[in-house]
Amino acid sequence: MSDLSQNSSSRGAVNSGSMPSMRALLTLLAVLLLAAVPFIVPSMQLLINLALAKGLAVLGVTVLLRAGQVSFGHALFFGISAYAGAFLTASLPGADIILVLIAGVLGAAISGLLVGLFVVRYRGIFFGMLNLAFSMIFWSILEKFYHITGGADGIRLTRPSVLGMALERDSFEAVVFYLSVVLMVGLxxxxxxxxxxxxxxxxxxxxxNETRLEYLGLSPKRALLSGYLLSAMLCGVGGSLMAMTQGVVTPEYVWWVRSAEMVFIAVLGGAGSVRGAFIGALIYEIVRVYASAFAGDIWQLLLGSFLLVIILFAPGGIMGIVDGLMGRVSRKQHATAPEDAR
Amino acid sequence: MTALKKPDTARPPLLETRDLLIKFGGVTAANNVTMQIEAGKNLAIIGPNGAGKTTFLNICTGWLKPHKGKVFLEGKDITPLPPRKIVRRGVARAFQIPQLFTEHTALENLLISAAAREGLRNPLQNLHTISQRDEMMHLLDLVHCTDVADRVVVELSEGQRKLIDIAVALALKPRLLLMDEPTSGVASSQKHEVMEILVGALSEAGVTSVFVEHDMGIVERHADEVAVWNAGNVQLRGTPREILEHPDVIRDVIGEEVA
Known part of the structure; x- marks a missing residue:
């Protein structure tokens, strides 16, 4: 289990090296580019929005990777948040977009706490599989309690209002898009x-080293729980944005494939890397959509091969490659080794 | 023991164990260990391998629960507490095999220890900017590791890791420090110097220490008191001179060390 998290750097964010300015500049450029998507390529706005929503959920998985833990069930929080929003708009039509988001994240946080209290007692494969078990239990509930959840068809999330205004579809999509960009940057x-x-x-x-942690007077379980809660809430933010973008929530939101996809993207982007979570999600979504349009059913094969290449030759993921390139540039400039800050 | 029955008139010892018993399969690693550790002294524990020295430290810090007997810290029963709660009451520990955060730098290990001690919770504060940084740099200096402050622990030598492990424990500002072979892995030419500094720092900070040691030279020079362990119990206790000249010790312990 720890293999997947092997390359996640726990110390990356602490030290600031010679690259931050360059990295900050590139990040700023990327964010500006993303913000300009509705103007430059409006046809990609929806796709990018879904990728950002997924990216936030992947960020949740990334958090856990930093502690060397892999969860194969984090779609649970993604789905709970989405359903919380859908139930809210069903009982309170025209609820504000922020309220929907808060309800979703609150749902994810509460369930994250409840599931977390149980799973933080385990590590490695048991931690991963228990998370999977919880997500699949919730999936069955969504499927079987048809009269409440709408079963496999799911339920609609009617369009929330924005600051008291009921917006048209295009305007609402723009609001959700920029909200996603802001949340990506902020979170x-x-x-x-x-x-x-x-x-x-x-x-x-x-x-x-959990032994040392205990001998510092700290509870390893509580330490893990703190990150678990954060990861659940990040997944919740992603799920809420995805639900508002799509306007419908289905049990597919918590299906195990969705959880595995999050882990896949996290490794693709660079296990443990914050920027990698979003870059991975963007690349994944773009490849998925375009490859499935042009290459039919072999898009999974393409992505699978790509992941294989990443694991074998660039275990730091896409961000690892980017850092490597930037390190080379910076070495040429300063003739000093770069810090591993991601 | 009578003094303990009158806690109002006499101050209880810093650490006390009563009738500790623990067995691993057929081996009795602690066989009714009753002992008192007074504040302000450096107590060395010596004895052959397998005598139960480390087991004693494990029981005192809550890592192992005795099958029988109790551990008291200043008269309060700490036997059922987990290690973290005992640590928070002022008992720190350094290990025979250093227990460090191997992906963090030496300084970060100490900073994390300081953050744990202070209960720092601010999610937006950088670990490197906490106000205890200078204090931690001083601790690194104390154990001669300033030059490796920014090196990731996994890259350091065994001796350096041992010293950082002790510094991490000291960073908690304990009242009692338990160390398991503090100078093993440290170059023999530096052992005495390191112990000198360590003992000096401990007495300056008013920290009582208990250390398991195999090097009799270290014991002789740096311990105030020595307890000899054998077959899961304290066989003898006295000043270094009394103990190291005792025929039983020369036969059972020192003889083995020389061999």
Missing amino acids: GWFTLRWFASPVGQIFQTIKT
Whole structure:
């Protein structure tokens, strides 16, 4: 299990090396480029929005990878948040978009706490599979309690209002898009800061030495729970945005494939990398959509091969490759080794 | 023992064990261990391999639960507590095999320890900017590891890791520090110097220490008191001179060390 998280760096965010300015500049450029998508390529707005929603959920999985833990059931929180939003708009038509988001994240946080209290007692394969079990239990509930959940057809999430205004579809999509961009930047920044903070660093020591953690007077379970809660909430944000973008929530939101996809993207982007979560999600979604349009059913084969190449030759993921390139540039400039800050 | 029955008139010992018993299969690793550790001293524990020295430290810090007997810290029963709660009451530990966060730097290991001690919770504060940084740099200096402060622990030598492990424990500002062979892995030419500094720092900070040691030279020079372990119990206790000249010790312990 730890193999997948082998390359996640727990110390990356603490040190600031010679590259931050360059990295910050590239990040800023990428964010501006994303923000300009509705104007440059409006046809891709929806696709990018879905990728950002997924990216936020992947960020949740990434958080856990930093502690050396892999969850194969984090779609649970993605789905709970989506359904919480759908139930809210069903009982309170025209609820505000922020309210829907808060309800979703709250749902994810509460379920994250309940499931977390149980799963933080386990590590490795048991941790991964228990998460999977919880997500599949919730999936069965969604499928079987048809009269409440709409079964396999799911339920509609009617369009929320924005600051009291009922928007048309295009305007609403634009609002959700920019909300997603803002949340990506805000939560991405927060997660980076959290990783570098004492709490985040203590959480990441789960990966290397729980004995010492205990002998520092700290509870390893509680340390893991703190990150687990954060990861569940990030998945919740992603799920809520996805539900508002699609306007319908189905049990597919918590299906195990969705959880596996999150882990896949996290490794693709660079296990443990915040930026990698979003870059991975963008590449994944774009390849998925275009490859499935042009290459029929072999898109999975393409992605699978790509992941194989990444694991074998670039275990740091896409961000690892980017850092390598930037390191080369910076070495040429300063003739010093770069810090591994991601 | 009578003093313990009158806690109001006499101060209880810093750490006390009563009738500790623990068995692993057929081996009795602690055989009714009753002992008192007074504050302000450096107690060395010596004895042959397998005598139960480390087991004693494990029981005192809550890592192992005795099948019988109790552990008291300043008269309060700490036997059922998990290690983290005992640590929070002022008992720190350094290990025979250093227990460090191997992907973090030496300094970060200490900073995390300081953050744990202070209960730092601010999710937006960088670990490197906490106000205890200077104090931790001083601790690194104390154990001669300033030059490797920014090196990831996994890259360091065994000796350096041992010293950082002790520094991590000291960073908690304990009242009692339990160390398991503090100088093993440290170059023999540096052992005495390191112990000198360590003992000095401990007495300056008012920390009582208990250390398991195989090097009799270290014991002789740096311990205030020595307890000899054998077959899961304290066989003898006295000053270093009394103990190291005792024929039983020369036969059972020192003889083995020389061999």
